[in-house]
Amino acid sequence: MSSLTPRQIVAELDKYIIGQEQAKRMVAIAVRNRWRRQQLPADLRDEIAPKNIILMGPTGVGKTEIARRLAKLTGAPFIKVEATKYTEVGYVGRDVESMIRDLMELGIKLVREEEHERVRAQAESTAEDKLLDLLLPGGGTDSTREKLRQQWRMGYLDDREVEVEVKENGPQIDMFSMPGMEQFGSQMKNMMGRIVPPRTQKKRMKIRAAWNILLDQCMDELLDEERIVEMARERVEQSGIVFIDEIDKIASSAASQRSSDISREGVQRDLLPIVEGSTVNTKHGMIKTDHILFIAAGAFHFSKPSDLVPELQGRFPLRVELQPLGKAEFLRILTEPDNSLQKQYSALLSTEGVELEFTDDGLEEIAAFAEETNSRTENIGARRLYTMLEKILADISFHAPDCRGQKIVVNKAYVNANLQDVREDVDLSRFIL
Secondary structure (H helix, E strand, C coil): CCCHHHHHHHHHCCCCCCCCCHHHHHHHHHHHHHHHHHHHEEEEHHCCCCCEEEEEECCCCHHHHHHHHHHHHHHHCCCEEEHHEECCCCCCCCCHHHHHHHHHHHHHHHHHHHHHHHHHHHHHHHHHHHHHHHCCCCCCCCCHHHHHHHHHHHHCCCCEEEEEEEEEECCCCCCCCCCCHHHHHHHHHHHHHHCCCCCCCCCCCEHHHHHHHHHHHHHHHCCCCCHHHHHHHHHHHHHHHEECCCCHHHHCCCCCCCCCCCCCCHHHHHHHHHCCEEEECCCCCCCCCCCEEEEEECCCCCCHHCCCCCCHHHHCCCEEECCCHHHHHHHHHHHCCCCCCCHHHHHHHCCCCCCCEEEHHHHHHHHHHHHHHHHCCCCCCHHHHHHHHHHHHHHHHHHHHHHHCCEEECHHHHHHHHHHHHHHHHHHHHHHC
16 A cells, blocks of 8 residues: 555556546545555644545446455455444444444454465475375385475375364354344354364365365464454554445435434434544454544435435545446446456356457447436446346357357347347336346
């Protein structure tokens, strides 16, 4: 994260997300400001709060993808939650603080993976020696061990079996898995784990599987669990990102207040202290949320940001509206990104020995029809391309195993032939596309 400028962050996001330049620039600045804050003296650093963001726009225009790619790019602990899954305190459902507990678990997983890579070379050497001990129970001579070591490294021993000690999975305690009881359930499991330590049992398995188990055991032995938790806590508190989707669903507009759920405004009240900065109790200690970046998103079809409680509005000072996608953007989505849909479908069918080629006029026709369908039915953005391509390529996908070695060209005529029925019947298109 420290080496990425806002321009570089936007350039990386451009590889996967088409358009929405204003939103990309805003999140890039927010991420860079976190690095800038770290360069300040400690007394001033604690005074600077993150500038939380609300992304507004119809579904399928890239709101979630921007946040997900941003977190992957920066290596920050990231969690995506749905605002509608939480309920007001006192009602059955997940409490809002659980998002921070989940973020902490993800932060620990992220740090542990990094630490595993750091000690991998040392762990591989130890695991190799343990594997040779299993192959030569008596120890053997140095020359025999070296000969076996070379055979293992060349893959000649992969079919042999050895006996390895593995931890038994203890009984699962699910009595506290109901909503709102997750924290208590995890504490009970930890307590039971200390009272009844995990037992081990010997299992026979192929050498390659045994090697993976031994490697994991050796890496875990080289790690300091307390240090991992401390590093994860620091990273979560200083660079964690929480993406709250569907936040417009907990906003009560004047038109829907009479029929709105009783807990809708209560969720906002519970969310408020988390966003503005509080301390959340987790099984790994207390987590401060003062400097966690919150990115909220919603379509805001039937409500608007001003329908949120005023205190919550003030904690999301940055707002950007994502633009609906048209034919030009659909065409770019089909062709430009590293994970474009035409590349995905071509790769899938290549596994059956079928070569799939999209012509320029075929892609333009798909983009034009996607724009037309979105305009006359619900606008679901780029997700419309998924339904259209599945409809167009349904026959090819079904008969692909029988068409090995063939080349299939998807041009304008082919697209029109497969979409003719839904194009002529508007009512049918509402159900099919």
